[in-house]
Amino acid sequence: MSDTFSHPEHSPLGKPSAYVDRYDPALLFPLPRLTKRIEIGLPGAIPFLGADLWTAFELSWLNPRGKPQVALAHVTVPCETPHIIESKSFKLYLNSFNNSRFADAAEVLARLRADIAEAVWRGSPTPGSVGVKLLSPEAFDREAVHEFDGLSLDRLDVECSRYTPAPDLLRADTAQLPVSEVLTSNLLKSNCLVTGQPDWGSVRIDYSGHPIDQEGLLQYLVSFRNHNEFHEQCVERIYMDIWTRCKPTKLTVYARYTRRGGLDINPFRTSHPQPLPANVRMARQ
Structure with a gap:
């Protein structure tokens, strides 16, 4: 994706969108971090560490027999990546799993990790990875709710x-x-x-x-x-x-x-x- 189209106004955000229900990693729309970092005085190396922690609550796909499967996904994107992912495009991408068949949750996990990593590290001379964890329904009851301490x-x-x-x-x-x-x-x-x-x-x-x-x-x-x-x-x-x-x-x-x-x-x-x-x-x- 060229820089010409890596700007928010070219993303699907705020526009009518057709909801694709067949797996399509091309739906992910990366946006460069650098543009906004320059505004706060960071044209080069960043003086901090960290990550963006995403939770996807609406993830579903079909197993080989066509039966729907559901999971929660925790995604960790390092702050060193040159791009973030525009959130509506992320939702559209996740929706594209809805009517696609996968062998098992491990295959879904591998696709998520590979696709998200490619998008956020796109153009980097030293691309890295992202963290992805799937939680099955059996684990939903162990998901805690906790307010900030302090x-x-x-x-x-x-x-x-x-x-x-x-x-x-x-x-x-x-x-x-x-x-x-x-x-x-x-x-x-x-x-x-x-x-x-x-x-x-x-x-x-x-x-x-x-x-x-x-x-x-x-x-x-x-x-x-x-x-x-x-x-x-x-x-x-x-x-x-x-x-x-x-x-x-x-x-x-x-x-x-x-x-x-x-x-x-x-x-x-x-x-x-x-x-x-x-x-x-x-x-x-």
Whole structure:
């Protein structure tokens, strides 16, 4: 796919779409990460680690005898990939499994892993892999629901009047000794870059450094309310704004967004090596 057609306006998002029910990996529409990273001052190497954790709730195919099978899929896309996948195209791709026969779940898993990896690593001189895990119905009852741990910023009674990203609200008190704390909020909202549809999320900020002003941080998170950007891009913008303005020695930003179209996307960015969080959904997901 040429760069000419790797832009949101050329994707199926926000357009009438024919729902293909026969397996078709060409439905996946990769979008370059670089365009939005340049906006936040990252034209080259990225100063963080992490991944985008996807959950696909609507996955079904036919076994060799034509009997429908269902599963949940957890997909892990490293943040080093040159592309993300536009979410509607991902839904259309998953729908293409609906009336296609596969030998077993292992074949479906292999197709998912190969197709998604090809799309997100497309054009990379050193392509890598993605993580895919299928959960059968026998495992559904073990899927936990858990809210973020940490101190909720939402307890603060603050006035909010800015609804586009306002990084000048962020500040750290350099006169105070460094701390390590985890701050959370359920008040993150942004809008789809293409359709303007609302994206509702929760965010967890784990940092070490001079204390970040909590009222300003909450007002800053609320300032995304009318901002149009994809989930992955919002989280990287939040990360870089905190990193450059508050200058913590360590920082992790993790957001979990409510599902749309049977998919949720949960970006995780961190300054230092650590295990990825378990892909455990929250109540709103």
